[in-house]
Amino acid sequence: MxxxxxxxxxxxxxxxxxxxxxxxxxxxxxxxxxxxxxxxxxxxxxxxxxxxxxxxxxxxxxxxxxxxxxxxxxxxxxxxxxxxxxxVGIVFQSALLLPWRTVLANVMMPVEVKGLPREIYQPRAEALLKMAGLGGFETKHPWQLSGGMQQRVAICRALVHDxxxxxxxxxxxxxxxxxxxxxxxxxxxxxxxxxxxxxxxxxxxxxxxxxxxxxxxxxxxxxxxxxxxxxxxxxxxxxxxxxxxxxxxxxxxxxxxxxxxxx
Amino acid sequence: MQRLQKMIQAPWLRPLIFLVILIALWDFAIRIFHIPPYQVPAPIDVVITLWQEWPKLMSEAVPTTVATVYGFLLSAVFGIPIAMLIAGSRTIESYVYPLLVFSQSIPKIAIAPLFVVWFGFGMTPKVLSAFLLGFFPVVVSAVQGFKSVEPDLLDLARAMEASRLQIFRMVSLPYAMPAIFSGLKVSITLAVVGAVVGEFVGSNSGIGYVLQRSIGNFELPTMFAALVILALIGVILFWILDLIERLVIPWHASQRQDVIVAA
Structure with a gap:
């Protein structure tokens, strides 16, 4: 037992x-x-x-x-x-994306904070966005996205540092x-x-x-x-x-x- | 006809149209009520004075503008860090903030002569007077801006193991920017007032000095012309600040339309 x-x-x-x-x-x-x-x-x-x-x-x-x-x-x-x-990666009730950052820059935020190598993690961020059905939205700003899309960006951000x-x-x-x-x-x-x-x-x-x-x-x-x-x-x-x-x-x-x- | 209608609807034209109407009313009132020119000058006299005394008024506008800008810059340079300290620490807030609010109930115009006693005639008392008026709105707005950062957003950054400095740089400061700018805009218009007050009490140059002297000599058209110059200084400085705001926070809701059009 x-x-x-x-x-x-x-x-x-x-x-x-x-x-x-x-x-x-x-x-x-x-x-x-x-x-x-x-x-x-x-x-x-x-x-x-x-x-x-x-x-x-x-x-x-x-x-x-x-x-x-x-x-x-x-x-x-x-x-x-x-x-x-x-x-851990966290997603809250509201997407909490930073309006001054593009979608990609929002996803990359944990990478920046932790000082991880950009050349490895940027392709990862792009792949995550693609997987979440957000390919092509990398350079958009959060307010240009619907609520569901914003929350998917937040999920990508939570997963980017693996x-x-x-x-x-x-x-x-x-x-x-x-x-x-x-x-x-x-x-x-x-x-x-x-x-x-x-x-x-x-x-x-x-x-x-x-x-x-x-x-x-x-x-x-x-x-x-x-x-x-x-x-x-x-x-x-x-x-x-x-x-x-x-x-x-x-x-x-x-x-x-x-x-x-x-x- | 349609083109004329379109022109009238242009947003920049509307305040000008309103201004022309006001000037017409002013002229009308003088004629109807027989207001003598030593009480209110006719608009045309003011325009003539502006035309004739333009070079002199411009040279007097320089010290006023310089004092305003210096006073404003001092407000920003001291106001924003103090707001950061107040927003960042309960202890500092409890010591400093009530006194700061209390100090605002002292009529600053009453203090201006003191500056002349301390620093003599010249630039210093004007700059200090402009600073004194411009300082408070910067602090209040910036404190409010720093404090209104969503707590969840701070937790999100903390969960990414962000340091205090990173949180400040990546989240709090950009988040507070719109509030800081609204404070700066109030500040710059008040700094103009401060500079003129400084010139009232102890100066032999500047628009404030021109105002003081022309009232003493009953040169009302000159006085009105000086007021026009003063308004112009305020408007132009405000407009420059507005332009800077657009460049610094293009992502903010109040600026977004332009961004989408540009994109």
Missing amino acids: LAIDETAAARAMIQISRVAKTYRTTDGEIPSLRPIDLSIADGEFVVVVGPSGCGKTTLLRMIAGLMPPSEGEIRVGDRIVTSPHSD PKILLMDEPFGALDAMTRERMNAELQRIQRETKKTALLITHSIPEAVFLADRIVVLSERPGAIAAIYTVDLPRPRQLDVLGMPEFVRLTTTIRAHFNAQLD
């Missing part, structure tokens, strides 16, 4: 052990996340769903090293996360429903092609089921893991899985968590 656990931990890309977060404010201590254990394997696509304020974003920011956990530790690869590190992990905090939350479905299919393809470990946070249960290998359901604040579901739908998934019985069953089961919490 112990031996199995250890091999699993050895292969884990992200190992979250007894991680909890409490915010200190002037009104006292506000617990945001109860101690959580979670192990994410290399190449796995994990989606976290939960009600607003359940600490989903806190979890993601701790994995990125943007804030320290109050308790426990997070390992990425074999290093304990204490500060921002090069193993991190092992792609962290996404409601990346399609600001998009309309139809664009969102297309972006989900697109993201699935990008993740499969780049073989990244992905952690996505969302409010949308169908989005979670469509994209995930595993879904982590968090409870109300202070967040704790309420359930973990494995999604066995075959890949690559087309948008028509949205009508499959297995898909409907899973979304209904997950939705029940939140309805129960409302009562």
Whole structure:
């Protein structure tokens, strides 16, 4: 039993052990996340769903090293996360592109910040843009692009320095429903092609089921893991899985968590 | 007829048309109400004075313009770094900002004679007076600009392991640029006022001096001509700044139309 656990931990890309977060404010201590254990394997696509304020974003920011956990530790690869590190690329809810930079220059920003060799990474950035269906838009400015295109640029920027992990905090939350479905299919393809470990946070249960290998359901604040579901739908998934019985069953089961919490 | 209509619609022509209407009203009012020329001169007298005294007015405009530009440059050179410090540190903000705001309720015109006492007649008191008026709007706008950087954008840069200097150079400074420029534009018009105030209280050259002397001698056309020159100085300096803004932040929303047309 112990031996199995250890091999699993050895292969884990992200190992979250007894991680909890409490915010200190002037009104006292506000617990945001109860101690959580979670192990994410290399190449796995994990989606976290939960009600607003359940600490989903806190979890993601701790994995990125943007804030320290109050308790426990997070390992990425074999290093304990204490500060921002090069193993992750992040996509936020809004694309956060710099309007004074062209699309290509936006994607190249992490390369510039980290001082990586331009001659190696510029072709990579161009290849990423092409893969995201943005070939030919390199010299455009962000405001000349639609919301979905901007978010795809943000994904390319998160991937340009070839991190092992792609962290996404409601990346399609600001998009309309139809664009969102297309972006989900697109993201699935990008993740499969780049073989990244992905952690996505969302409010949308169908989005979670469509994209995930595993879904982590968090409870109300202070967040704790309420359930973990494995999604066995075959890949690559087309948008028509949205009508499959297995898909409907899973979304209904997950939705029940939140309805129960409302009562 | 259509061409005439098109010409009237040209944006640069509209303020000129309005100006002609105002001048006509001015002339009309003098004739109707029999306003004596020692109270308000007729527009034509002002134009004649402008014509006759042009070389002299131009030579007097030089010291005023120089004082304005120096005062303005000092405002920018001191204002922007101070704004950076205020926006960058809560401690500095809490010490400096309230006093800075408080200092603005002191009528600066009342201080101008003090500069004459300290620095004598000449350029220095004018420049200081222009600086005193132009400084505050730069600080306020720049502080607001530096503070309005989206927190997520800063986190994104931090997640890329950007240093404080990199964050400032690549994110905060360009982000604050539009606000800084709006502050600079207010500043330059106020610097003109400051320079003239400086010339009022202690100078034997400049447009402010011409104004002072012509009022004393009841030479109202000269005084009005000096006002026209003063307005011209303000407009031209403002326009130059506007041009620089277009070159520095062509990506900003207020400038974009031109960019798209150019592209």
